[in-house]
Amino acid sequence: MPLIKNGAEAENPWIYYSDAEVVPEDGDVIVSFARLLLEDDTLQKHKGRLGVRVQGPDRVERLQPFLDQLSLIEVEFSTFRDGRGYSSARLLRERYQYKGELRAIGDVLHDQLFLMARCGFDAFLTPKAGAAEYAEALARFKTVYQPAADGRKPVGRVRAGQAG
Secondary structure (H helix, E strand, C coil), X not given: CCEEEXXXXXXXXXXXXXXXXXXXXXXCEEEEHHHHHHCHHHHHCCCCCEEEEECCCCCHXXXXXXXXXXXXXXXXXXCCCCCHHHHHHHHHHHHCCCCXXXXXXXXXXXXXXXXXXXXXXXXXXXCCCCHHHHHHHHHCCCCCCCCCCCCCCCHHHHHHCCCC
């Protein structure tokens, strides 16, 4: 599965550890949302980078105390019909000012990449798109109509000569 990060294919040093697996002392590890909340004291001692996997029903506002510790937040799309990940991304970027890597994983379709990028995702791990498809999806639309996490100026503000 290719990892698309900032528009290019990239190596993926991260390893996901299920709740039943022992997390090593170092390395780039991803744990579940529930595990992060339950084992915070243990995970704070981890010597490598720490990431968390968020699923649809997980409430990302509960991550707020951990955001400085997290280098990666993966948002899982179990099905393309589940839009909760979009809301999670916007909350993390806009309300909580999360600056680390925000990665969409799972059932991510080519047609969704543009909107996902607008919501704040900067990385995608999906068997359905590579770097060329990602670039093509982002280039498809030249104008946007409302503000979003990507900082693009909406067409109404462009026409009115307004900033941001």
